[in-house]
Amino acid sequence: MINAKPTLKSTLKALLYLAPLLIVTITFTIWPLISSFLMSFYTKYNYFTNQVKAMGGANFAYLWQNPDFHLAVRNTLVFVIGVVPLTVILSLGIALLLNQINWLSSFFRTIYFLPFVTSTVAISLVWNWIFHQDNGLLNALLGGSVDWLNDPHYSLTALIIVCVWRGLGFNIVLFLAGLNNIDNHYYQAAKLDGASAWQQFTNVTLPMLAPITVLITVNEIISSFKVFDQIYALFHGQAGPANADLTMMYYLYQKFYVEGQYPVAAASGVVLFIFIVIITGLAFWYFQRHSIKIWGRRS
């Protein structure tokens, strides 16, 4: 049992146990993965007969020249740059505050986490109401009259507000886990060495949190690249005023579901995937270079 060698019989048995997972995974993950790469090269494709008459790079060339796609990439990048640093810094700050208090700490955590368990679509509808130009709560509180959802200058900001608001809780919990993982001995040692609270923070807390911060940042970048639900609900099935909130994912949805241009949509999906692979690759490179064992497995 301990030193058993795999045999034909044991392999068959294992396959039987794995079969349910493998069948679903092959059908709905592995095959479509291959298929979407292939499809992005279909240039003449009939969906109804599933016939491919020609293949080539035309879909990518189309994207390269398509102003809508340029807009989508630009909007996505602006959105990512708007959301990610804000979310990471705010959630780190809140996690640090939560870590410093004893009383009511879990009560606050519960509240900050609420948006995560809330349907994105549902809460985006609430935000839609809050952003209402004449009767919305936000303008009433700020004393302004901004048309958050119909003015292309503000609609992306509105989207960023909703996404930051929703993303905080999840990242706070991750940061708290990271903070808990810092051995108290480091602080005791730093105190003995005469480090002030600020010095302890910069010399112990921040370096020890570096790996989890990278992890959270990468995760946040990837999920921001894929933003869709919030847009759909916030702008009632539109990509914002004058496509001001057209992101890459929304572009894919429009090409695919609204316009039925499957190969172009698949190609835009591949471009999105390449962005994600590059970011993941960079993170991987970072971890390799600093040879950091991420927590849970820290040696």
Added chain:
Amino acid sequence: MQVTLKGIQLAYDRHNKIFDQLSFHVQDGELLALLGPSGSGKSTILNLIAGLLTPNAGQILFDETDVTKLDARNRNIGMVFQDYALYPQLNVMDNIAFPLKMAHVKKATRREQAQKLAKLVHIESLLTKFPNELSGGQQQRVAIARALAKKPKILLLDEPLSNLDAGLRVELRDEIRHIQQVTGVTTIFVTHDQNDALRIADKIIVLANGVIQQVSTGADLYRHPRNLFVAQFIGSPKINTIPVANLIPYISKEIPASILTQAVTAAFRSESITNDPVANALMTNLPVTMTHQVQIGRDSQTQLQFENNRLISTAISDNYTQKIQTINVAPRGFFLFNDDDVCIWEGDAHD
């Protein structure tokens, strides 16, 4: 049931053989101890007998039946693991009854038998508790009761006492002996502590580096070690060893020249070193300096320096005010080993 291992070979890969040609035999109803330092392969033998490991070559027999290829769950073996391996989500009752449940015993019967076993190991008041609510000793008892539940033909105990503190250890050690006698089940237990083995085992197998050094009773291992390893491993304090060449001038007893030429190492027990005259002494008037004397409970230990060798004696009376100048060595507990570390001569075997 008798257990026989014949020519067992086990290797994790081609270069790391754990056992090569390992053979031994356990009598029906015997309490056998596998004794050896860590890494000697004791637990591996248990895993082989249990069927958790499969040998690369050789046979394992239960009575006359070859079980080498038999699946672990069909061997009818009770095993107590070093970490007890209690099922965390089951209470004590369900833990003990689990093997019976797997054997499709009716629920009422299961409960009744589990209660009986709990009584045998004195945990009848803990039946509704969960493993994480129990002390180490209590968990150990549960593990023994569970191992006995399906009335195994063989009981295997892997370091059953090593996680317990001293007092509990002694108590449970005697308990194991008692249970084994009541049930009469052939029992093999693994330990690195000679005291456990010497106290309760009918027979002891001393292992080192995957090789059986000697199979015998505890008394015999002490009195007649087959080789230097056994002589050094059994007995506390550790036996004194000195190169024979240093001792030749002081030997007063006649030792055949053929033996002396082969002998490389001399070893003698701490109790055979005394400053009193000894009848039939093996060595007399070894010049020594006394470096240290401590009282350890009933015994006093005296450290002596002889040339470049440190000796320990337990036979020098305490509160000895005068610095000891010379010592004598009694023949009993004196051994000579050749350059293969095999014992070739015993001091008191030739009177």
Added chain:
Amino acid sequence: MTRLLKNVIRYGLLTLGALVMLLPFAWMIVTSLQSPTAVFAIPHTWFPSSLQWGNFSKAWHAAPFARYCFNSILVTFITTLGQLFTSILAAFTFTHLHFCGRRTLFAGLIALMMVPGELLLIPNFVTLSRLHWIDTYAALIVPWLASIFTMFALRQAFHAQPRSIYYAARLDGASDWQYLWHILVPASRTTITAVAILQIIASWNSFMWPLIVTNSDRLRTLPVGLTSFTSEAGTNYPLLMAATIFVIVPLLILYLGLQKYIVAGITQASAKGSSL
């Protein structure tokens, strides 16, 4: 004194943040209890003089919310259970069974976690339409019956159980199957609950997939039903907010009841990141 001041600042900031977090929820509830015209009154009131509890039953009947709710529960329930089943079997296999290609297969599956699900949207849609599954429960459920993340989290939990327990169970006469369901699964129930809850949250709130593979009202889940209701409700914000509450409240209750498992689950989830 400085310590007191520090604490005042800390609690002040946290309270301010908490108010921002709660604001949309509070506004949703306040709006849902007002009349359609009262909500447009400026200045806003946080304490409406008359509470329109009838909004909830109006909203419930304005669209087939009972049906949406049933669909959401059904899909969430079967998806979660199915996913646990496939993942438990696979996680056990990767923990305890010996077979050819075990390491390679496991590494391959883990690598799949990097693939964004959205990339698979189009081919999966094509597959389902070839199977004539579009607008069926099967389309909502079957593609989600396997989750590599769930499998991975469970394998980590199974791996953490002492191996001696597996050997003890086998010696006690249990087969692999019996060990799995009698010992391993109950012993890992904390992790199983945690991943189950994360999956319930994901299933319940999932939007894009049900939006694409359902056309008829009969099969819509709550989030999809809610967005289609927005066009009917128009500017009747109280009804819209009441409907929003239908979607949000079940999970809020689940969350408040089982919070500790969710936090544990997310901590598990970060193990996904460490497999980068």
